[in-house]
Amino acid sequence: MPDGGSTGIGASVKRKEDYRFLVGEGNYTDDINRPNQTHTYMLRSSSAHAKFSLDTSNASKAKGVVKIFVGTDMEVGSIPCGWQVDSKDGTPMREPAHPPIAKDKVRYVGEIIAVIIAETLEDAKNAAELIDVNYDDIPVIIDMQKALDNSKGLVHDEIESNVCYDWEIGDSEAVDKAISEAAHITSLDIRNNRLIPNAIETRSAIGDYEHATGQYTLYTTSQNPHVIRLLMGAFVLGLPEHKLRVIAPDVGGGFGSKIFHYAEEAIVTWASNKIRRPVKWTADRSEAFISDAHGRDHVTSVKLALDKDGKFLALKVDTLANMGAYLSTFASSVPTYLYATLLAGTYTTPAIHCNVKSIFTNTVPVDAYRGAGRPEATYLIERIVDKAAREMGISQVEIRRKNFIPVDAFPYQTPVALQYDSGNYNATLDAALKKADYDGFASRKAESAKRGMLRGIGFSTYLEACGIAPSAVVGSLGARAGLFECAEVRVHPTGSVTVFTGSHSHGQGHETTFAQLVSEKLGISTDLVEISHGDTNNIPFGMGTYGSRSLAVGGEAIVKAMDKVIAKAKKIAAHIMEASADDIELNNGNFEIAGTDKSMSLADISLAAYVPHNYPHEELEPGLDEKAFYDPLNFTYPGGCHICEVEINPNTGEVKVEGMTAVDDVGMVINPMIVEGQIHGGLAQGIGQALLENAAYDNNGQLLSGSYMDYTMPRADNFVDFKVGNEVTLCTHNSLGVKGCGEVGAIGSPPAVINAVVDALSELGVNDISMPATSEKVWNAINNAKDKS
Amino acid sequence: MEISITINGKEVKANIKANTLLSTFIRENLNLTGTHVGCDTSQCGACAIHLNGDAVKSCAILAAQADGAEITTIEGIANGDELHPMQQAFHENHGLQCGYCTPGMVMSSIKLVENNPNISEEEIRKGLEGNICRCTGYHNIVKSIKQAATEMGG
The missing domain is CATH 3.30.365.10 (Aldehyde oxidase/xanthine dehydrogenase, molybdopterin binding domain)
Structure with a gap:
């Protein structure tokens, strides 16, 4: 294993991101407040399965209430699923509509039935108490075995079955034959218990619509802000990318639960336009238990x-x-x-x-x-x-x-x-x-x-x-998005570096690990490297962090961008030192003419790239700033x-x-x-x-x-x-x-x-x-x- | 109602609603957002602060109850740019990942060690029962506290 010097590959570099967290100056979504902001309380279903109706007339008049929205107010697209799986008979999976606010039927305890926006969270909660909800209960389906019998009731009437898909992989005949001939068969029935991810930071979202420019900004606790921009913008709210900025600032743990596009993100973004004020929502823990996606089961x-x-x-x-x-x-x-x-x-x-x-x-x-x-x-x-x-x-x-x-x-x-x-x-x-x-x-x-x-x-x-990752592979398996990663490596005029990565760090230490990649490849200290992530306006593109993909996909994209930086830097160095680019070698941060004592540092070259007085203009553009997309095999x-x-x-x-x-x-x-x-x-x-x-x-x-x-x-x-x-x-x-x-x-x-x-x-x-x-x-x-x- | 609190060495007077939680007062009235709220049942400990010398969960008491008290939050622990030995130990031992539970962990741990300078690993683990971390598996938090205990004079 290379030792990589003091801050390169293989070194246990102490984390660059620690300081702000240790002194209480992290910047999590709930720490952010926007001018003239309103606060939201989501009224959630207390019934697991019911037709419902509600009366918000008293609540609307309550102190501090700005606006109350119910399902029929929010006619937008369905919250999408990102992966189509076909059943073994070739039919596509059953995909029921998923409105951000339930309209007339609720299907789990925790589903949003009304959105109360008020001057303070306390006002919003008090007003929610005044909403009359009538539930007309329908038999509840909890046990999966029982759910197979559709005559006992359906979670979604319109898809006529509780089975989303009936899928298979492998050679059933070969397996049955082997089992019939085997010397020994071991059998086991297993339940993989249902879990609740429980990142210690609960989810939070702020929608902020700017009327004068038509720009929407969503601050959200997400592992993948670009994915949220795509799913929410294109499928739910019909907002084009150039009008929608998604910022995932410091995020307090994810473990998968902050990958997904949730209803609350669409609601606060949409509502901020309707009321022309920023709309903030933060889950309390009890709410997280019944609104964050669960795992396993x-x-x-x-x-x-x-x-x-x-x-x-x-x-x-x-x-x-x-x-x-x-x-x-x-x-x-x-x-x-x-x-x-x-x-x-x-x-x-x-x-x-x-x-x-x-x-x-x-x-x-x-x-x-x-x-x-x-x-x-x-x-x-x-x-x-x-x-x-x-x-x-x-x-x-x-x-x-x-x-x-x-x-x-x-x-x-x-x-x-x-x-x-x-x-x-x-x-x-x-x-x-x-x-x-x-x-x-x-x-x-x-x-x-x-x-x-x-x-x-x-x-x-x-x-x-x-x-x-491999986009072609996951695409053939039904993924509705690519799974590459993107990075931009910007060498500044005096030789420090900012890396813009589509990966998102919410505890993984990317600000350190990715800086080590730069230290190793470009030969500069991690102190001269800043990693920027989590803002769709800063980062060229990104698919985010999940499936242990940040280094293998996102890190590799950074390497690819650095390769382009190095190739260009060699040409600049060759021009200035009057050599052939093929003769330039990069050693410990120095671009050297092989076999001579002539060399230039990265900072010398970047300065020449941004102050291009002596520069190969016919061959190269000024600047030293390269981007790469990487899609693994x-x-x-x-x-x-x-x-x-x-x-x-x-x-x-x-x-x-x-x-x-x-x-x-x-x-x-x-x-x-x-x-x-x-x-x-x-x-x-x-x-x-x-x-x-x-x-x-x-x-x-x-x-x-x-x-x-x-x-x-x-x-x-x-x-x-x-x-x-x-x-x-x-x-x-x-x-x-x-x-x-x-x-x-x-x-x-x-x-x-x-x-x-x-x-x-x-x-x-x-x-x-x-x-x-x-x-x-x-x-x-x-x-x-x-x-x- | 009117309250007066000394927070991180500064006296603040405020007019608050009687039902304001201390954690809400610290985060929203004083904009000291290093104190975090991770649950609503007083179990996660992300909101721990020092109140008159004790580690206290600020979500579990009213701001009114802190009237006249001296409070230190995570923002007041370092000595200027010099980290408190507990903060420094968390940094050196990779005792934090996402950073969300960290302020509460640091505040609780300081009192654990101050109250028991020769604290054992078992006592550290038991002493952290009021602080939940989902990222680290606690291994490096325990290591951090052990190191800080040595440096704090145990």
Whole structure:
């Protein structure tokens, strides 16, 4: 790995963005106030499924009220879904209309039914109390299995079914044949629990229409302001790009939930024109629980066929995936192309088939949450591999080694569409075994047993596909947008650099990592580099940050723009030093004539470019400012091994994580400190899913876990120190060799935790436990097992 | 109603509605937006400040209750351009990512350490039960606090 000097590739440069956050001078959307601004309260449905009517006459007269809008006031386009998935019979997915404000029917608790705009938030809330709402309740559909029977009721009458699509991938015949002939079949029914992303900054949006120019500005908590401009401008409000500016300033965490175009963004933008004043909305936490898109929520049956030696022959998967009441931006792609294409995992399973039915229910829309589809795939693979090993008496390590894709098999074509470019799964497993002191586990288990405790160890040798991009590939799979990235590298006259990137940082540290790329390539200190993001008026274009794509796609776009800068700088240097551009070499920031002591610094060249007195005008334009779009050839494929060790108190069912080891291959590491931080955060969310978090609805469609009183957010004392390491195989199709690290922690860890819990309980005859493995659930499993024995 | 508060060393007098939360007063009346609000059930701790020497969740009390009090917010912790050892430790140990919980984390952590200079890792983890971070997995926050504890004289 190159050492890159003090601020280049491979250096743990401390973050440039920290200072403003540490002194309380971050600039988050809710910190922004516009002159003459109004405040908005969204009145939301308290019924999960009803026809409704409302009377706003008293509320309209209340103190401070500027205007109240209801659904029929806002005749605009439907909130769009960005990805079309066709059913296996060729019919397109069912795509119900999604108005920003419900008109006459509500389909989940939390759906907006009226927008109250007032001088203060308190006035708006008080006025909302005066709105009379009459709900005429309709039977509520929560359970996906029941939703399959359309005669029990429909979430959307006009689409005549609760099934959005019935989709498949893989060779069903080959799988069925392998299963019928296999020496061993392992089966498992799995629920991937519904989660609520819970970025600590709640969503917020300010619409600001300027009458004199016809310009709209939307400030919003978004991971991808250009995508919002496109979706809201083109599909919902009919505003052309040149009249709509979207600013996503500092954003307090996203985890996927701030990718999507939400109704509130369209409402405040539209309303600011209607009332000719800025309109501000900020969610409180209770509102976030019922209005941010939720994550996961799959119910799956899986079968693994093995030969007598434990070699995998076939995998058969049937999944019901919850869409909630409406299709959110990426919802349709998550349980299909981001899920079923991952089902080979790290293994050579020759035949795979997966059928996915995605289902409308009377719940909050479900969409991408850290990992998005890949955690669901990883969970079922790693759980069933574990169960198969147990049933066949093969060790957890051995069964994995037996089936790993070998190092010499790359590029490896899986039976489910993807072609992996690189990986070394034995290397990450070996390193993790060592780091986790696997050899010492037996003695630690014995020591726990002496204290009456149960101890278990669990593995996950996962793989994921990220760097979400190749436009041609995703386009052929139904994406309605390209997934490239754009960057502009502006060398200023005195040699400092501003990079304009279409990626968006909301915790990932781009202002540092991207500056390191510049430091490495142009040979200047990161102190001379500023990274600009999050404003559609500043940034040429962008597709944003999700799917661990910022470095592999956005970073590579920066490199491409720098390549253009370097090529031009060489020509300028050649002209001034009277040499051939082919003879100019860039070394440590100096453009040197090879074999001589003549050289120019980047600052010398940029000054010449902006003060072009002695300049090759016939060949070059003045200035040193280059832009690049980059569209990769493939996804990237990080992978690795997570090992979890738990101790369970059989008297209380309490599961304590005693060790969490992650050795990941995320390709080339630019800033090891930041990469470790990303892994830590992902692990915490993965352990949270496995042990603590669960979004629960009752049969009436009320969210039971609707606040931090009921939804268990992981806290510091739920964890021990994580042991994190990395092994590097380079991505073969980008120049940096990078893969992506944002999601691996959340993708790899949940099955490791649950496999550890099952391992601890296996001596009692327990062979499965569902997420989250709460104390109550574990205690019941222990006691039910005791009753049976 | 009229209140008078000393905030970050400056006395401010204000006429406020009696139901104004202290967090609202700090953010909206005083425009000190470093104090964040991340929940509505007093659990996330993003709004933690120092009130008469104690770490307090400013969303859980009324501004009126702080009448006459001395308050320090995240904006008042550094000594000019020199960061407080806790802020510096968060920077050096990558104890923050999105930065949203950070002000509350820093304010709570300072009091954790001041009240228990030889604080152990277990005590740090337990002591952070009132502060939620979704980004870091807490690992580097705990490391930051350990380092700051050493530098603060523990």
